[in-house]
Amino acid sequence: MSISVFNRRWAAVLLETLTRHGVQHVCIAPGSRSTSLTLEAAANAKITCHTHFDERGLGHLALGIAKVTGQPVAVIVTSGTAVANLYPALIEASLTGERLVLLTADRPPELIDCGANQAIRQQGIFADHPTQSLSLPRPTPDISAAWLTSILDQALGEQKQGALHINCPFAEPLYGGDASAYADWSETLGDWWQSDKPWLLSDNQRRVRQQFDWLQWRQRRGVVIAARMGAEQGQQLAAWAKQLGWPLLGDVLSSSGQPLPCADLWLNNPKAQEILAQAEIVVQFGASLTGKRMLQWQASCCPKEYWLIDNISGRLDPANHRGRRLVADISEWLELHPAEAHPFWADELNILSARARTHVTNYLEHRFGEAQLACYLGELLPSQGLFWAGNSLIVRLIDALGQLPAGYPVYSNRGASGIDGLFSTAAGVQRAADKPMLAVLGDISALYDLNSLALMKQCTAPVVLVVVNNDGGSIFSLLPTPEAERERFYRMPHGINFEHAAAMFGLSYASPKSWQEVKQAVDAHWQQRGVLLLELQVAPHDGAETLRQLVNDVVNF
Structure with a gap:
């Protein structure tokens, strides 16, 4: 039982060290091997814990929180394939700069490559996508607490962007034991426990300089x-x-x-x-x-x-x-x-852009669909709120046809531009900002992260999730994909609607058939609490064809 107690001591130093570098939020998935990390995160009063049953969604939840707070956010998962599910969020953070600290519990070295259950080679699992990787030894009192906090301080102090992967092996037993054991090991850090500063301070600040010319x-x-x-x-x-x-x-x-x-x-x-x-x-x-x-x-x-x-x-x-x-x-x-x-x-650009905007708004005024949504999106935004932009076709339509207010917060996952983890990242953004949120994403993106609708139930302010359902990946209608194979191998129509998904996760649901109905449903929801899943069912190719038409119109102005 002494092993389980020392695991907790080791984890307590690790988690406390993270708080000295701005970590206030820790996202936790269920797991046994990660018990020491989970319980010490929960015991640390400086840390707010968030949970999710899906590690892929959990990583994106952390990413969303990091986008808003600007601070590093830690993630705790158990060993095995749980670790691999953090890869998409890690890659996005490496491209957009949010700081994630991935604490991946692991089997001890003697259980690797011998057929032990849930034991995979976790060291280097993320290749060179993390900005840094740190593989800790198996916890032992032969290694001082000062060494542990120092090596963590160095890695965290150098983390200016992207993800830090800390692999944390723990031997069994993982539970029980005399909680007072090994107190002398922790107490060697003295009054560090009462301070709020790192054990080892590093000066790695970037200094902005004026360009001489x-x-x-x-x-x-x-x-x-x-x-x-x-x-x-x-x-x-x-x-x-x-x-x-x-x-x-x-x-x-x-x-x-x-x-x-x-x-x-x-x-x-x-x-x-x-x-x-x-x-x-x-x-x-x-x-x-x-x-x-x-x-x-x-x-x-x-x-x-x-x-x-x-x-x-x-x-x-x-x-x-x-x-x-x-x-x-x-x-x-x-x-x-x-x-x-x-x-x-460049006064002529003012004239040209005004003509283009007028043409777009007039053309789409009575054409219900995703292009109309993109054009008039600014009318749906909540006061003092924020906007989440999905990927694929819808964000391109908003970019080309819409106009959002200056200074209005916009968030997205446009680093790798993947469609995975969009609901869960949006949930993290809303949770950290604590403001009303309008989110717009496509049907394939929604299906890909459907179980993260469970995170939306915990939103702290009114949220409207607009799912544009054009029955497949209609972005491929804009690309020179082979026409004969486009439907089967690219767009992949699914014939699914989202009403039952909303019911499954306890969300309100609406499926408006006109812009007026969209506006009424959204405006009414800002006066309520909870989440409205608003499904915009549109013709498969209309958005892509409308964008193509308007590009051709404006090029001839």
Whole structure:
């Protein structure tokens, strides 16, 4: 029984060390091998525990919480395939920068590769996707508590983005024993237990520096690209670009208000391309652009200088422009690079984007479907709330046809752009923000993460989940997939509706047949509590065909 007690001591030091680096939330899946970690997380008053029965959804729940809090979030799972289910969330965090600390319980070394139950090779299981990996030894009093907290401090202190994987083997027994045993091992850390500082402090802070020639560049003609960023940053950037007199091309995830709306339509217009070609500098803030035409223009533009600012390291520019890759917090960078007032140099873009927006709203006014939803989405957003954008076709439609308010919080999983874990990440976002939330995603995405609707039952404010059901993966209707095989091997129609899914998880349900019914159902729900699953049943190809039609219309303006 002494082994189980020391396992708890070891886990207590581990969990307490995490709190010294900002970990306040721990997401826990059921498991026996992880008992020591789970019970010590629950016993630590500084930690809020979240649970889910599905490790894949659990990882995405943690990802959503990390998106809102900006702090590292820990995940505890048992050994075996439970660990592998964290892979999708880990990959997304590695691309979008949220910090996850994955605590994977493991069998001790003597049980690996010998046929023992639930024992797999967990060391290195995530390859090079974590920013760091740490394999702890089997807990033993022969190793000092100071060593354990020091090695954890070093790894956590260096974690600026992405996931840290800590593999934690525990030998049996896992339960029982004299709880007072091995107190002297823990007490060697002295008054560290009463403090709030790490045992080992590291200074790894990034320091943002002003570009030496910024005062010259702000006199020139520039273009701003606003990609994925926070709500406050989007609002700051929009004001900064406006003062400079530079056109801002805003992605749906930028929270910039998209001052030149429908850019993903009019960027194909020859006149727009002629105007934008006059830019001497392009400054991109954030990564992961959504729109196809935006990506094409970004790849083909040839300014004298191309700067990309994001707090995530890495090149982040698939077009490999010649210029500067500046790793910095966007707000700090803007403060160090003040704008100077200049008149807007591309007035014709204002006219073109306004014409495009007017054409889109008029065209879709009486055409019920996912394109109409995308166009008028701003009318559904809750006051003082947030928006969750799904992946695949719907986010492209919103990006091209909609216009969201400046400074409105928008969240998504657009790093790897997978359709897994969208309900669960949205649940984490809402839980951490504690605000009303509108979420929009497609039917295949919803089916893929259906059991995470269980997490939605715990939402703390009104939530509307809009599932756009076009009976399959209609994004493939936009791609040059072989027509003869498109339905069977790409779109894969399923013939399923979500009414019974809503009932199964105790959610309210609506299936409106017009925009007026959509608006009424959503507006009414903001005055209530709980979750409304609103299923938008639409024709399979309408969204893709409408987008194609509108791109063709605007290119000829």
